[in-house]
Amino acid sequence: MLELAAILLRLAQYSAASVLMGSALFFVYALPAPGPGSAAELRWPKPLLAASALLLALAALLGLVVQTASLADAVTADALKAVIGEMALGKAALARIALALVALVYIASVRPGRALWLGAGILGALACATFGWMGHGAATEGNGHALHLAADVAHALAAGLWLGALTAFAALVAPRRQEQRRIEATAAALERFSPLGITLVLTLAATGLVNTWFLAGTDVGRALHDPYGQLLAVKLVLFAGMLTLAVHHRQRSVPALVALLNSHALPPSGALASLRRSLLSEGLLGLGVLAVVAWLGTLAPPA
Amino acid sequence: MRKLLSLAALVGMALAPATPALAHAHVVKSTPAANAAIAAPKQVSVTFDEKLVPAFSKLAIEMTGMKMAVPVKTTVSADGKTLTGIPQGGFMKGSYVVNWTAASADGHKMKGSIPFKIK
Numbered sequence: 001m002l003e004l005a006a007i008l009l010r011l012a013q014y015s016a017a018s019v020l021m022g023s024a025l026f027f028v029y030a031l032p033a034p035g036p037g038s039a040a041e042l043r044w045p046k047p048l049l050a051a052s053a054l055l056l057a058l059a060a061l062l063g064l065v066v067q068t069a070s071l072a073d074a075v076t077a078d079a080l081k082a083v084i085g086e087m088a089l090g091k092a093a094l095a096r097i098a099l100a101l102v103a104l105v106y107i108a109s110v111r112p113g114r115a116l117w118l119g120a121g122i123l124g125a126l127a128c129a130t131f132g133w134m135g136h137g138a139a140t141e142g143n144g145h146a147l148h149l150a151a152d153v154a155h156a157l158a159a160g161l162w163l164g165a166l167t168a169f170a171a172l173v174a175p176r177r178q179e180q181r182r183i184e185a186t187a188a189a190l191e192r193f194s195p196l197g198i199t200l201v202l203t204l205a206a207t208g209l210v211n212t213w214f215l216a217g218t219d220v221g222r223a224l225h226d227p228y229g230q231l232l233a234v235k236l237v238l239f240a241g242m243l244t245l246a247v248h249h250r251q252r253s254v255p256a257l258v259a260l261l262n263s264h265a266l267p268p269s270g271a272l273a274s275l276r277r278s279l280l281s282e283g284l285l286g287l288g289v290l291a292v293v294a295w296l297g298t299l300a301p302p303a
Numbered sequence: 304m305r306k307l308l309s310l311a312a313l314v315g316m317a318l319a320p321a322t323p324a325l326a327h328a329h330v331v332k333s334t335p336a337a338n339a340a341i342a343a344p345k346q347v348s349v350t351f352d353e354k355l356v357p358a359f360s361k362l363a364i365e366m367t368g369m370k371m372a373v374p375v376k377t378t379v380s381a382d383g384k385t386l387t388g389i390p391q392g393g394f395m396k397g398s399y400v401v402n403w404t405a406a407s408a409d410g411h412k413m414k415g416s417i418p419f420k421i422k
Binding site: 067070071072079082083086087088089134298300 | 356357358359406408409410411412
């Protein structure tokens with residue numbers, strides 16, 4: 001029961017921090033700053049970021065309590081003090097709660113615009129970075145400590161940027177009736193995201209390799225006999241599915257949408273609907289990856 | 304397209320979790336050793352391959368099947384890897400077990416036991 005709660009709370013934290021960082025920064029680098037197609041013109045960005053900050057603060061706080069309950073026989077002030085004072089994961093959780101609360105206040109008090117997106121994005125990035133101290137990255141001892149920790153932090157940041165952008169894309173293509181200029185801004189954002197997307201995937205792969213080496217070793221056959229290795233394989237399959245959809249977007253859906261927009265033909269509702277379906281599928285696979293990662297945290301790695 | 308897909312597959316194979324895998328400390332040594340027959344010990348100790356969190360790590364000694372605990376004062380060594388228990392009461396002849404609880408830095412708590420006999 002406690003373990004299930006820990007997994008769900010971790011999933012909530014990953015998702016919320018990814019949206020807080022990744023979606024907020026997406027509004028800065030992928031959409032026009034003011035005017036048509038900008039995030040400031042849309043109704044949902046500010047509430048989305050505020051809800052993410054609130055969810056992150058609550059899930060991180062409850063996560064800290066559940067973690068303490070699993071370590072101590074009872075959740076007492078002394079036990080909480082020990083988790084925060086003696087363990088890196090306790091300090092990281094405290095930092096995450098503080099960052100999420102600062103982000104919440106900031107989002108509530110700043111008008112929609114570049115300053116809001118950038119501020120929320122930076123606070124979200126710091127919150128994502130604290131995931132590096134949540135688990136094994138911080139527990140590796142000796143020479144590998146800094147490398148494993150750096151790989152963990154980079155992995156969390158790259159994953160958050162990808163999933164946050166995905167959330168924003170899904171929200172952008174969600175409305176069935178849209179003005180032409182909005183669709184044009186979305187198509188331009190999809191094209192602009194492409195090189196960043198490739199960089200993120202390469203970062204995830206490189207840092208993922210470092211982590212596998214630390215946690216599972218290089219013996220693939222042996223790793224697959226272990227529940228940790230099997231779950232890791234599930235994660236890789238889900239990730240491969242995401243990647244296939246991403247490649248499909250890049251090669252097919254986006255060029256088709258752009259061609260339709262350029263030809264000034266009928267409203268590109270068919271192309272948009274297909275993009276909506278595949279972005280939603282990619283998002284669900286992403287959520288699946290986060291759920292598997294949250295679950296992996298409760299298992300012992302083979303190495 | 305095919306090239307991109309095979310690159311995707313390659314990259315996918317390489318991907319792994321960045322997050323909270325748990326270290327799970329393993330026992331490397333214990334005094335008494337498991338199933339040893341010894342005279343009443345002045346102290347018992349269990350050494351792990353990773354640093355422990357002192358606040359949530361401890362030893363207990365119990366007479367097997369009797370639910371009779373021997374009070375123990377637990378300390379953690381300077382390097383954080385060894386739990387040492389000093390029994391605060393006497394032993395009778397019979398079967399005992401050292402029950403250990405060890406929390407590692409990644410937040411996981413493990414338990415185990417080491418049976419031994421007093422001759």
